[in-house]
Structure formats: structure tokens, C-alpha cells
Amino acid sequence: MKLLAILLMLVIPALAMAQQPNSAPVVRTLVDPADGIVIGQPVQIHVEVLFPGEMPHPPLVRVPEAPGAQILRFETQATTIRDRLAGQDYVGQRFEFVVFPRRGGEIAISAPEVTLLDRGGDPAGSAKGEAIRISASVPAGLDASGPVLAADKVTASESWSPDPGTTGFKAGGAITRTIRRQAAGVPALGMAEFRFTAPGGVRVYVDPPVVEDRSNRGIVDGARVDKATYVFERAGSYALPELSQPWWNLAEKQARTETLPGLTVSVVAPDGRPAEPPRRSRLLWLAALVAAVLLSALILIRSRLSAAWQGWLQRRQASEAFARRTLLREARSGEPASIYRALGTWLGRLPPVARARVHADARLGPLIAGLEGALFSAEGNWEPRRGADLAQALANFSATSANATPARNLLPPLNPVYLT
Numbered sequence: 035m036k037l038l039a040i041l042l043m044l045v046i047p048a049l050a051m052a053q054q055p056n057s058a059p060v061v062r063t064l065v066d067p068a069d070g071i072v073i074g075q076p077v078q079i080h081v082e083v084l085f086p087g088e089m090p091h092p093p094l095v096r097v098p099e100a101p102g103a104q105i106l107r108f109e110t111q112a113t114t115i116r117d118r119l120a121g122q123d124y125v126g127q128r129f130e131f132v133v134f135p136r137r138g139g140e141i142a143i144s145a146p147e148v149t150l151l152d153r154g155g156d157p158a159g160s161a162k163g164e165a166i167r168i169s170a171s172v173p174a175g176l177d178a179s180g181p182v183l184a185a186d187k188v189t190a191s192e193s194w195s196p197d198p199g200t201t202g203f204k205a206g207g208a209i210t211r212t213i214r215r216q217a218a219g220v221p222a223l224g225m226a227e228f229r230f231t232a233p234g235g236v237r238v239y240v241d242p243p244v245v246e247d248r249s250n251r252g253i254v255d256g257a258r259v260d261k262a263t264y265v266f267e268r269a270g271s272y273a274l275p276e277l278s279q280p281w282w283n284l285a286e287k288q289a290r291t292e293t294l295p296g297l298t299v300s301v302v303a304p305d306g307r308p309a310e311p312p313r314r315s316r317l318l319w320l321a322a323l324v325a326a327v328l329l330s331a332l333i334l335i336r337s338r339l340s341a342a343w344q345g346w347l348q349r350r351q352a353s354e355a356f357a358r359r360t361l362l363r364e365a366r367s368g369e370p371a372s373i374y375r376a377l378g379t380w381l382g383r384l385p386p387v388a389r390a391r392v393h394a395d396a397r398l399g400p401l402i403a404g405l406e407g408a409l410f411s412a413e414g415n416w417e418p419r420r421g422a423d424l425a426q427a428l429a430n431f432s433a434t435s436a437n438a439t440p441a442r443n444l445l446p447p448l449n450p451v452y453l454t
Contacts (some may be wrong), residue, residue, distance in 0.1 A: 059135040061163040074182030084126035098144040135170035140212035183281040187218040190292035206341035222258035269303040333402030365425035368418025404409040
């Protein structure tokens, strides 16, 4: 019995020690590129967590938010890596993040935070990597007041429907402009927000943008589709203005602009007069005249009613009030991605001063920041009840309130949701 007790005293501690790592994990932080960075350029941050011998469970890694930059992680799965350090075999994972400098100068990025997990997936400790600093320049020819697009390749194209070369336009008619932009290695959030304007006599209605980004091993190719409909209210000749997408060519190191040419459209008044009938007997002539007038009036009224109804629907759906009601409905649902899309549409229909008051509001500001953190931070968290809080804060908010505090120097609204 004594021998058995002694063996148990030796074996049990040995088994317990075998379940624990021999030492703390090694956390390495790598930056690519390390220098020569320009504003808006995607910078890769690789966080490597290495365990001596074996990895009990893949850890959780997050990089805290950094003032003046946007930090995204596009992939949910890390890459398994192996290394040998000081004669010891290590195994672990590499986590990839992308940093987009949104201002020039030096930007401090806090140390990555690592949550260690035991074999069952429960928290068992923590570790930290190394804080880093990057320096971003603003090359001549770039406007840093808005999102700057820096990539190796950017394309932009547009189409019109119906085809203006084969279609005649009458008052009450409309034409739709569809613009597609693509950027290599950069998400669509770096693309400028177009301001669709129209001359007098034409109304323009803008759809929410459609984002079609594609992610592959931490590299995101951005794609965005913008659509606007121009409705002609009366006859005349109208020049629909051109639009442009400025960007910085990383390969050639020079500023470029993708120009989308406008369009000149001639619009005629609706033809409501019937053709003059041939000479016949008085009775037949009067009957034909009455029938033609009634038919023309019916066609004219139907066309105008249809155009008025479509115009009212489009004006309603393009209004700030409609976007606000949509945001209220999505907020009550508690689903963060839907809330963020509705929030971006509503903010886009507010003037700049009102948008600044939204972010500076004591209740809305923190809730919006929490929503962005939940979507674009690896450790963010969003609970459905916070959507109800956002809906209540929005219901009590007035963009013209004099009680709003001065706006802080905020980043523009960040990317739509990137889920892979």
C-alpha cells in the first residue's frame, strides 16, 4: 500500500505537468510593408502565436483600434505554422490583419492581445505581442480630406439604361446610370462617395451602394456598384455631369483619376394631340374627333398619373425620413450587419453638420462605435438589446438640436460588413 501511494504521488503530478505547456507562448508581430507607406495603402499585420512542443488549443487574437487608422480582419481561420527556436520545436498559428492609414504621419498600433485557451476551449490565460508604429505619407496630388484609395490597379465603368443612343425621351421619362468600380487589394470602403447632381428640370434618386468585395488569404479585392436614376420633369436638353474616382497608383507612385463621362439628353414634351381626321360627313367627323380626344386624354392622364406615382415613391424612398424609419426598424431587430447598412444609408442623406452631430451625440456616438467595433474587430461584441438602445436613442435624437456637443475629428463611416 505504501508503495502504491508513493507511485501515485509521483505519477499524478507528472500527468498534470504533461497537460500544461512548458513555458509561455511566443508572440511575434510582423508588418508588411514596414516603410514607404502612403495614406490609404493596405498594410498587412501578421500576429504569430507559437507554443513550445504542442498547441493545446488555437488562441484568440485581436488588435485594438488605433486612432487615425482602420484595422480589419477578413478571415476567420488562421494559418498553422511551425518553427524552431533555441533548439525547441514550436507550433502555433498566424493571424492576419489589415491596417488602412486614414491620415498622414505616425500612427501607433497597440500590442495584439492574445487569449490562451485550454484543451476544452476555455480561457486559460493571456499574452501580448509587441506594439508597432507605422508612418504614412500624403503624396502631392492626393486629397486627404476623404477616403483615399491606394492600389496597384483601379478600374471604373458605367452603363445607361435604357440605351440613350436608341431611345427617345419624353417628359416624365427616366434613365438609370450604373457605375461599377474595382480595386486590387483594397476593400470598397476606400472608394469615394459619389455626389450625384442634376440640372434644373431633372430629379435624381440614388440607390444604396452594393458592395461585392472578395477576400483570399487576407487580400481583399474591392468592388462597388452605385446606381442613380434621373427623372426628367419637363422638355429640354440636359447635361448629366461626369464623375471621377481619384486614386494613388502604388506601382507607378503617382496620382491618377478614373473619369466617368456624363451624358447629354434631349427630352420632348408628351404628344397629346391626335392627327387631323380626313374630311367626311359631319356626323362621322364629330364622332371620330370625340373618340380621339377621349383616347388621347385617357393616355395622357394615365401616363402622368403613373409618372407622378413613381416619382412620389422614389422621392419617399430617397428621403432622410424613410432612411431613418428603416434604421429604426433594423435597430429593433438587433442584427448588427443590417443595422450598419441602414445606418450608412441614413448618414449619407444627412448634411455634413448633421452627420457630425450624430457621432458627437452622447447616446448615439458610443452605440455607433460599439456597432463598428462588433463588426470590424475580432473581439467585438454586440447584443440584441443594444439595437433597442440604438433605436430609442435615434427616436429621441434631432440632428438640428443645439445641445449636441462639437464634433470630434472622426473617421468616415467604415466598411460594410466583410464576412467570409
